[in-house]
Amino acid sequence: MNEPKSSKRQGRVTIREVAEDAGVSVAAVSKVLRDAYGVSDTLRDKVRASMGKLNYRPLASARGLRGRTYTLGLIFPDLRNPFFGDVFAGVNTALERTQYQVMQGIGTTIGALAEAMIDRQMDGILLVGPNEAPAYLSELALRKPIVAIGHHDDLTPMPFDTVNNDDQLGARLVVRHLIANGHRKIAMLSLLQEPSTVVRQRELGYRLEMMDQGLGANINVGRATQVARDVQLSVKRMLESADRPDAIFCWTDLMAFEAISVVTEMGLSIPDDVAIVGYDNTMYCDFAQNRLTSVDQSGELLGLQAARLLIERIEGRTEAEHFVVTPRIVARASSRKRG
Incomplete structure (x- = not known):
C-alpha cells in the first residue's frame, strides 16, 4: 500500500x-x-x-558568517513604564520595510545583556535610558554600533548616536504652565535611586525655571523608587506636610498615576487642592479617571529615529549624530486654571 x-x-x-x-x-x-x-x-x-x-x-548563523545577521538588540530598563511601548512601536515602524528584526532584553544594567547580544552577532544595539558610565558606553560603541535613547552626555567626541527629548526644556514648560494656571507652591516628584541623565535634566529644568520665576524658595523635590508603594508614601508625605504643595510635577506619567490615586484616596480635589502633571503623554493620560496633563516627548518618533540612526551606523556612517525632539505640554483637567 x-x-x-x-x-x-x-x-x-x-x-x-x-x-x-x-x-x-x-x-x-x-x-x-x-x-x-x-x-x-x-x-x-x-x-x-x-x-x-x-x-x-x-539562517541567522549563516548570515552572521557572511558579515551581517540583520538582527538588532533593544534593551529597556524595565517594562512597567507604558512610554517604553511607544518607543518599541516606533522602532518596529522604522524596520517594517527592512530586513531587520529586533530582539529585546530587560535590565537595569545593560552589561550582561549587551554582551549576550554581541555574542549572538547582532548587528547593533539600541539602549533605552542607560545609566552606565560614559566610558563603558564608549568602549561598547567601539565594538558594536549603538544608539542611546534618553541619554544626555557631555563626552566629546561621542562615539555613538543619541536620540533625546529636550528634558530640561520639558520641565521648564511644566513650571511655566502651572504658574500660568495660578499655582506657586510647585513640588517635583523625582527618582530616589541613582538617577539617569534624563532625570537629572528634568530636575535641573524644574529648579532653574522655579528660580527664574522668582519661586526659588518654593523648590521642593521629593524622591521615590519606581515601586508603586514607595511612590504612594512619598506623595502622601508631601500632601501631609505643613507646607503642602498646590501642584506636583511627576517625572513620569507612571508616577503621576500613583499620585492621582493617593490624592483621590485622601479626599482632595484635582486640581483645586493640588494639580498633577506627568511626563511622557502616554495613552493612559486620556482616560477619564486620569485626565492627566503631561509632556509629550513623542516616544514613537524617538524609537523611529533611533532605529534609523542605528542602521546608518551599521551601513558605515562614523560621525556621531544627536537627534533632539522638542517637547510640548498637552493640557488636561489635572492642571486646569484655578478659579
Missing part, C-alpha cells in the same frame, strides 16, 4: 528552491538577501514573494 504524500514539505527551504520558484538565479536571490547595491525593485519583489510563498527563513 502506498503511503500518502504529505501536504507539507519536510525540511528547511533552501535558497536554490527560492530561486527556482522566482525564476531567477541563486546569485540574484543572494543579492536580495544581502540588500546588495543595484538590485531592482522588480527583482526584489519577485524574490520576496517567493520567500513568503515558500516560508523561507535564512
Whole structure:
C-alpha cells in the first residue's frame, strides 16, 4: 500500500528552491538577501514573494558568517513604564520595510545583556535610558554600533548616536504652565535611586525655571523608587506636610498615576487642592479617571529615529549624530486654571 504524500514539505527551504520558484538565479536571490547595491525593485519583489510563498527563513548563523545577521538588540530598563511601548512601536515602524528584526532584553544594567547580544552577532544595539558610565558606553560603541535613547552626555567626541527629548526644556514648560494656571507652591516628584541623565535634566529644568520665576524658595523635590508603594508614601508625605504643595510635577506619567490615586484616596480635589502633571503623554493620560496633563516627548518618533540612526551606523556612517525632539505640554483637567 502506498503511503500518502504529505501536504507539507519536510525540511528547511533552501535558497536554490527560492530561486527556482522566482525564476531567477541563486546569485540574484543572494543579492536580495544581502540588500546588495543595484538590485531592482522588480527583482526584489519577485524574490520576496517567493520567500513568503515558500516560508523561507535564512539562517541567522549563516548570515552572521557572511558579515551581517540583520538582527538588532533593544534593551529597556524595565517594562512597567507604558512610554517604553511607544518607543518599541516606533522602532518596529522604522524596520517594517527592512530586513531587520529586533530582539529585546530587560535590565537595569545593560552589561550582561549587551554582551549576550554581541555574542549572538547582532548587528547593533539600541539602549533605552542607560545609566552606565560614559566610558563603558564608549568602549561598547567601539565594538558594536549603538544608539542611546534618553541619554544626555557631555563626552566629546561621542562615539555613538543619541536620540533625546529636550528634558530640561520639558520641565521648564511644566513650571511655566502651572504658574500660568495660578499655582506657586510647585513640588517635583523625582527618582530616589541613582538617577539617569534624563532625570537629572528634568530636575535641573524644574529648579532653574522655579528660580527664574522668582519661586526659588518654593523648590521642593521629593524622591521615590519606581515601586508603586514607595511612590504612594512619598506623595502622601508631601500632601501631609505643613507646607503642602498646590501642584506636583511627576517625572513620569507612571508616577503621576500613583499620585492621582493617593490624592483621590485622601479626599482632595484635582486640581483645586493640588494639580498633577506627568511626563511622557502616554495613552493612559486620556482616560477619564486620569485626565492627566503631561509632556509629550513623542516616544514613537524617538524609537523611529533611533532605529534609523542605528542602521546608518551599521551601513558605515562614523560621525556621531544627536537627534533632539522638542517637547510640548498637552493640557488636561489635572492642571486646569484655578478659579
